[in-house]
Amino acid sequence: MxxxxxxxxxxxxxxxxxxxxxxxxxxxxxxxxxxxxxxxxxxxxxxxxxxxxxxxxxxxxxxxxxxxxxxxxxxxxxxxxxxxxxxxxxxxxxxxxxxxxxxxxxxxxxxxxxxxxxxxxxxxxxxxxxxxxxxxxxxxxxxxxxxxxxxxxxxxxxxxxxxxxxxxxxTHDDRDRMLGYAARTHGRFYECLSLTDELSGEYQRIYTEALAEVVLAAVGKAGLKLSDLAMIFPHNVNRLSWARLARRLGLPLERIFLDNVPITGHCFCADPFINYRTALDLGLLHPGDRYLLATVGLGSTFSAMVFEH
Structure with missing residues (x-):
């Protein structure tokens, strides 16, 4: 584990x-x-x-x-x-x-x-x-x-x-144990920042749905429902993209930890872990809470991972 x-x-x-x-x-x-x-x-x-x-x-x-x-x-x-x-x-x-x-x-x-x-x-x-x-x-x-x-x-x-x-x-069960992980790469967007206008537009159109797909997949692999999550710790690209995801999933926006977005901006691979650490220090997680880390990599990979605190 x-x-x-x-x-x-x-x-x-x-x-x-x-x-x-x-x-x-x-x-x-x-x-x-x-x-x-x-x-x-x-x-x-x-x-x-x-x-x-x-x-x-x-x-x-x-x-x-x-x-x-x-x-x-x-x-x-x-x-x-x-x-x-x-x-x-x-x-x-x-x-x-x-x-x-x-x-x-x-x-x-x-x-x-x-x-x-x-x-x-x-x-x-x-x-x-x-x-x-x-x-x-x-x-x-x-x-x-x-x-x-x-x-x-x-x-x-x-x-x-x-x-x-x-x-x-x-690999100890008495720590924050992973319950589920899902990742999907949409390879047609492999050129990242060099995408054609057409592909760039397509990427923007599929972004929220693709992110929702891996979030739901990770939650499903954990044997849970979205309502079982105490918190989502995202990457810090911006607030708007997560507001759209919250609407798509029917989640209250306050369930997504966005406090660090104005303070740090986007810190590459570190964002979800920084957000988890901040929430832990603020006392926002309690024993038994299930939470999800979510992020997206250019190229383009959508990824989510569920843990139990």
Missing amino acids: TSLEEVAAYLPSQRIPIDELSDELGLSAAEMKVYRRYYGLAEVCREPGTLTDLLLATAGKLDALRGREERVRYVVQARTMPVVVPYPINPVHEVRDALGLGHATAFAVTHHACASGLLAVDLVGKLLASDGDPDALALVLTGEKTFTLAAQTVPGTAANSEAAAAVLVG
């Missing part, structure tokens, strides 16, 4: 109002007004250090890792982008070694873009189960730097941010 032993989140103290990014992102005053008023975006985080610094700051907040380093079998970096630093730097190896986890197997997954974080949790859970050691652990690292213009924004949708989350995964 895949379980979350602990989730840590790190939000750098450096914040930039999105209004100050209009020239950098090539947004007109009218477009920026849409970002603020309709998308609910206000500021983004920036990490002054390197990607390794960002990931280490997050992993360093995992209390459950201290004293259990020898149990970690895998260290996995879940990336939105295949290339996140110049060659030959390798952040996942640097973080592994700095944490004293040199014995662990380290690799990255990028296949689902911003949904790669959920893919990584599912993958390491299966690896741990096949290893047969009930005390073994895996560390999943999420979060990236906005080091290029393409990494700074999803045009017409989101402003991207530099924050991170670290997820310690185990």
Whole structure:
């Protein structure tokens, strides 16, 4: 049984109002007004250090890792982008070694873009189960730097941010245990930001329905109904897209945790985990609560995962 032993989140103290990014992102005053008023975006985080610094700051907040380093079998970096630093730097190896986890197997997954974080949790859970050691652990690292213009924004949708989350995964039933996972890739949109106008329009038309499909599939695999969910922890691209999903599913919008959208913007694969950690710190989850993480990766993969707290 895949379980979350602990989730840590790190939000750098450096914040930039999105209004100050209009020239950098090539947004007109009218477009920026849409970002603020309709998308609910206000500021983004920036990490002054390197990607390794960002990931280490997050992993360093995992209390459950201290004293259990020898149990970690895998260290996995879940990336939105295949290339996140110049060659030959390798952040996942640097973080592994700095944490004293040199014995662990380290690799990255990028296949689902911003949904790669959920893919990584599912993958390491299966690896741990096949290893047969009930005390073994895996560390999943999420979060990236906005080091290029393409990494700074999803045009017409989101402003991207530099924050991170670290997820310690185990196989114990008494932790936050995974009940169901669903992912679907709509491969005809593989060109991401280079889609033709026709395909881009089609993607916008199918987006809400495709997201609803995987949410319902994950809930169904968990043997639950939507009404059984205490909370949905989404990615933070914008508020409008989740309002549309809430209407499609007939869910109260307050059941979707959107508090971080104006504070962080979109933090690549880290969003659902950051939102989970924030809600936990606010006391919004109680033992026995079922909750769902949901996200979408360009390319385009829709993904949802259900847990019991």
